[in-house]
Amino acid sequence: MSDLHVAVVERREAMLDVAAALDFVSDSRFGGIASFIGRVRDHNVGRVVTGISYDLFEPLALRMFRAIGERARAEVDVPLKLWIAHAKGDLAIGDLAVVVAAGTPHRDEAFRACRLAIEAVKHEAPIWKQEHYLDGDSAWSEGCSLCEEQREAERHDHAGHVHGH
Amino acid sequence: MKTRIALYGALREADASGHVELEVPAGSSIAELRELLAAHLAEHAPAIPAGLVRRSAFASAEEILHNHRTVPEGVELAVLPPVSGG
Numbered sequence: 001m002s003d004l005h006v007a008v009v010e011r012r013e014a015m016l017d018v019a020a021a022l023d024f025v026s027d028s029r030f031g032g033i034a035s036f037i038g039r040v041r042d043h044n045v046g047r048v049v050t051g052i053s054y055d056l057f058e059p060l061a062l063r064m065f066r067a068i069g070e071r072a073r074a075e076v077d078v079p080l081k082l083w084i085a086h087a088k089g090d091l092a093i094g095d096l097a098v099v100v101a102a103g104t105p106h107r108d109e110a111f112r113a114c115r116l117a118i119e120a121v122k123h124e125a126p127i128w129k130q131e132h133y134l135d136g137d138s139a140w141s142e143g144c145s146l147c148e149e150q151r152e153a154e155r156h157d158h159a160g161h162v163h164g165h
Numbered sequence: 166m167k168t169r170i171a172l173y174g175a176l177r178e179a180d181a182s183g184h185v186e187l188e189v190p191a192g193s194s195i196a197e198l199r200e201l202l203a204a205h206l207a208e209h210a211p212a213i214p215a216g217l218v219r220r221s222a223f224a225s226a227e228e229i230l231h232n233h234r235t236v237p238e239g240v241e242l243a244v245l246p247p248v249s250g251g
Contacts (some may be wrong), residue, residue: 039212054171056173057171057245086250086251121250126224127251129249130174140169140174140175142249143247144248146245147221
């Protein structure tokens with residue numbers, strides 16, 4: 001659909017394109033655009049990070065991005081253009097990991113659609129982050145379980161906690 | 166039947182080929198496949214933490230397959246450890 005753009009971009013081939021995202025969600029009907037840009041930072045839990053590798057199950061990730069887009073559209077219930085793009089492969093500090101942009105008639109719907117989309121991408125899409133550290137060590141981030149029984153168990157364990165990742 | 170399972174994230178380290186192939190009785194549920202995979206990894210990839218398969222989901226290219234679902238025949242599946250995108 002022309003109101004929804006989803007992509008997985010191999011870092012070796014290109015950097016995520018913020019200008020293209022803002023252009024895509026621009027429309028003469030829209031007075032509000034909200035965007036979220038996720039970048040690779042140089043530390044995590046007290047360790048110096050030198051880079052990140054993203055692994056994705058691409059066909060399912062793209063399907064989920066589209067489903068997330070439809071959920072955002074149903075949630076805001078106004079005309080919406082949405083861009084969801086995630087990087088894949090080996091990223092350096094400062095590289096763009098994810099770009100979400102939402103265009104709507106007014107700012108409230110744009111913020112809500114953008115927030116819904118980035119939270120769903122982080123918690124539901126089949127994407128895995130491996131951090132590389134200064135000492136040469138690497139580790140896969142702990143992450144969110146997609147297994148429904150496990151999610152239920154973890155929801156009880158984490159009741160009242162804010163999701164930190 | 167033979168079922169091929171692609172490995173992602175931390176589970177890639179279970180097999181350098183990026184997948185495992187398991188002999189799965191026809192009509193097995195995803196919950197049963199989970200037990201078979203856990204037993205396979207305990208034997209062939211003991212460095213993988215035992216709880217990781219329990220926290221992982223199974224999927225086709227189209228959808229997540231929850232525990233009660235039947236393992237589809239002739240479809241390559243993927244095992245998805247906890248996700249950490251963004």
